Amino acid sequence: MLANFLIGLREGLEASLIVGILIAYLVKTDRRHEIRYVWLGVAIALAVSIAFGIALNLTQQALTFEAKEAFGGTMSLIAVGFVTWMIFWMRATARSIKGELEGRIDSALAMGPLTLALVAFVAVGREGVETSMFTWVTGEAVADNASPYIGTVIGLTIAVILGISIYLGAVRINLGKFFTWTGAFLVVVAAGVLAYAIHDLQEAGILPGLNNTVFNISSTLSLDSWLGTVLKGTFNYNPAPTWLEFVAWLAYLIPVMTIFLWPSRPQVLRRPVEQRETVAS
Numbered sequence: 192m193l194a195n196f197l198i199g200l201r202e203g204l205e206a207s208l209i210v211g212i213l214i215a216y217l218v219k220t221d222r223r224h225e226i227r228y229v230w231l232g233v234a235i236a237l238a239v240s241i242a243f244g245i246a247l248n249l250t251q252q253a254l255t256f257e258a259k260e261a262f263g264g265t266m267s268l269i270a271v272g273f274v275t276w277m278i279f280w281m282r283a284t285a286r287s288i289k290g291e292l293e294g295r296i297d298s299a300l301a302m303g304p305l306t307l308a309l310v311a312f313v314a315v316g317r318e319g320v321e322t323s324m325f326t327w328v329t330g331e332a333v334a335d336n337a338s339p340y341i342g343t344v345i346g347l348t349i350a351v352i353l354g355i356s357i358y359l360g361a362v363r364i365n366l367g368k369f370f371t372w373t374g375a376f377l378v379v380v381a382a383g384v385l386a387y388a389i390h391d392l393q394e395a396g397i398l399p400g401l402n403n404t405v406f407n408i409s410s411t412l413s414l415d416s417w418l419g420t421v422l423k424g425t426f427n428y429n430p431a432p433t434w435l436e437f438v439a440w441l442a443y444l445i446p447v448m449t450i451f452l453w454p455s456r457p458q459v460l461r462r463p464v465e466q467r468e469t470v471a472s
Contacts, residue, residue: 193424225300236312240322241323243319375451381443
C-alpha cells in the first residue's frame, strides 16, 4: 500500500500542479472562459486512465496461467520503464515546467480552444495511465490486491488537496526535496517490480532459471509474517529469489539510484565573447 500511496501522491501532485499552472495562467491573462477546456481535457484523461485499468484486468482474466504470467511480466517491465522515465523527467524539468506549459498554452490557444483541452489531456493522461498500470502491477503481486488500489486512492486524494492548497497559496512545500525523496524511494520500488517481472517471465517459460535460487530465507522472514507482507506489498520482496531476478534487481538499483542521486553540475555563467575580448585588450 505504501508504494502505491507514494505513486498516487507523486503522480497526482504532478498532475495537480500542471492543471494549477494551466488555470493560473489563463486567469492571469484574463482568459477565464477558456478554463472549461482544461477541465474537459482532465475529464477525458481520467476516463481513459480508468478504462485502461479496467482493460488490464479484463485482459488478464481471460488468459491461461502461462499467458497471465507473460502478460503480467511484460506489463511490469513497461511499468518500470514508465516510473523510471517519470522520475528523471520531473527531476530534469521541475524548474522549467511552468515556462514550458505557458508556452504550450499560447500555442494551443492560437490553434483553437480544443487544442488547450488536448494539452490538459496529454499532461494528465500520461500521469493517469502510469498510475493505472503501476497500481495494477502491484495489485497482481500481492495476495490482498485491494490494498494497492486503496493506497493509490489515498495518495491521489492527498495530492489533489495539496495541489489546490498550493494553487491557493495556503501550503508551500519544497517540491525539489519532495520529488528527490519520493524519487529515490520509487527507484527501490521499481527495482522490486523489475525483479517481479523477471520472475513472472520465468514462470511463463520465457526466461530460464526458475529453480535456481540465490538463497531461501522463508523460515526467517516468510511472506506470511506481517513484515514479509509489508515488504512484499512495498518492494515486491521475495524470500527465495532466483539468480536472474536478483541480478536484474542489482543491475537496475545500483546504477539508477547512483545516477538519480548524483548532484547535477552547476551552470557556469560565461561572459559574451565580445566582453571577454574587450577585457583582454
